[in-house]
Amino acid sequence: MALVVARLLRAPLRVLCRSMASEASEPSGAPGAPPREFQTLRLRQEREHVLHVELNRPSKRNAINLLCWRELVECFQDISRDPSCRAVVVSGAGDAFTSGIDLADLGGLFLGIPGEDVARRAWNLRQKILEFQESFSVLEKCPKPVIAAVHGPCIGAGVDLISACDIRFCSQDASFQVKEVDIGLAADVGTLQRLPKIVGSQSLVNELAFTARRMLAPEALSCGLISRVLPDKATLLEVALGVAVAIAARSPVAVQGTKINLVYSRDRPTPEGLQHMATWNMAMLQTEDILKSVQAALEKKGPEEVPFAKL
Numbered sequence: 001m002a003l004v005v006a007r008l009l010r011a012p013l014r015v016l017c018r019s020m021a022s023e024a025s026e027p028s029g030a031p032g033a034p035p036r037e038f039q040t041l042r043l044r045q046e047r048e049h050v051l052h053v054e055l056n057r058p059s060k061r062n063a064i065n066l067l068c069w070r071e072l073v074e075c076f077q078d079i080s081r082d083p084s085c086r087a088v089v090v091s092g093a094g095d096a097f098t099s100g101i102d103l104a105d106l107g108g109l110f111l112g113i114p115g116e117d118v119a120r121r122a123w124n125l126r127q128k129i130l131e132f133q134e135s136f137s138v139l140e141k142c143p144k145p146v147i148a149a150v151h152g153p154c155i156g157a158g159v160d161l162i163s164a165c166d167i168r169f170c171s172q173d174a175s176f177q178v179k180e181v182d183i184g185l186a187a188d189v190g191t192l193q194r195l196p197k198i199v200g201s202q203s204l205v206n207e208l209a210f211t212a213r214r215m216l217a218p219e220a221l222s223c224g225l226i227s228r229v230l231p232d233k234a235t236l237l238e239v240a241l242g243v244a245v246a247i248a249a250r251s252p253v254a255v256q257g258t259k260i261n262l263v264y265s266r267d268r269p270t271p272e273g274l275q276h277m278a279t280w281n282m283a284m285l286q287t288e289d290i291l292k293s294v295q296a297a298l299e300k301k302g303p304e305e306v307p308f309a310k311l
């Protein structure tokens with residue numbers, strides 16, 4: 001069988017070998033190249049093709065202030081467009097992942113809405129809420145897989161944020177709180193929409209959202225919010241970056257197509273997802289990444305030995 005595949009692939013592979021040789025010498029997101037700077041986020045390229053985005057207001061337990069809501073959008077739009085980035089880890093600086101929305105901003109948020117009358121103020125407030133939603137939806141829209149590495153408290157908007165990530169790991173000391181009811185709000189930036197699909201128990205989601213009960217790491221693991229619990233923050237980041245490296249080593253056409261279709265199919269009936277998949281792959285199955293990957297497999301090489309072109 002291997003011989004047949006090898007024969008079938010021989011002709012295009014000759015062409016491929018030439019293009020692989022030329023790509024191998026291309027510059028590729030070298031570790032150490034300075035990523036863009038933000039005030040509330042710290043970006044580091046700690047591994048090849050992997051960006052580490054750190055919520056960076058440790059003295060305020062990484063409370064998400066107005067600037068941070070905006071910077072998250074800019075940051076992940078940049079990442080979506082950056083062909084040298086193939087996977088992202090999101091974590092929090094200091095003692096907490098995040099304490100949620102910056103409470104100091106709350107008053108201004110809802111009181112200062114312009115408009116001549118209630119309808120116009122409501123209209124403008126709706127626009128604002130949509131903008132807040134985008135700060136986390138942008139992580140889901142980003143075709144590069146995003147891994148949340150949660151340590152310490154992850155409160156309110158923090159749960160909205162991690163619900164929009166593709167993979168969630170935490171350390172033993174992590175806790176999770178859908179805290180919005182405690183400040184008089186129905187959570188409106190993604191938790192109520194995404195968490196039930198992640199956790200699978202509507203009863204548990206309802207309980208957490210109605211009571212703001214603090215859920216600890218073991219329960220978060222057992223209910224499926226988290227897929228791995230690590231002993232401490234250092235190990236958590238090491239493991240999260242390791243998984244990001246494993247993702248980044250694989251064909252970006254395959255990985256990003258997988259994310260886009262997983263997200264698409266999650267919210268739609270299976271036949272619709274399958275239609276989308278067929279339309280997607282009628283172009284993407286023509287990628288040279290398949291030939292490169294098959295050749296590597298036949299040569300018993302891992303994907304990390306294949307120089308995939310940037311995407």
Ligand SMILES: CCC/C=C/C=C/C(=O)SCCNC(=O)CCNC(=O)[C@H](O)C(C)(C)COP(=O)(O)OP(=O)(O)OC[C@H]1O[C@@H](n2cnc3c(N)ncnc32)[C@H](O)[C@@H]1OP(=O)(O)O
Binds near residue numbers: 098
């Ligand atoms: C349309 C938008 C919709 C979005 C809605 C989102 C809603 C939410 O996010 S609801 C959740 C709101 N967050 C909270 O209620 C958490 C409040 N904070 C805490 O419970 C504790 O601070 C925490 C358990 C996170 C950490 O406790 P610790 O003892 O370690 O630290 P503290 O001494 O309490 O805090 C240190 C300094 O950080 C400031 N701070 C903490 N959280 C916030 C916050 N969310 N917003 C603003 N500032 C925060 C705290 O005031 C301290 O500051 P300072 O006194 O200047 O040292």
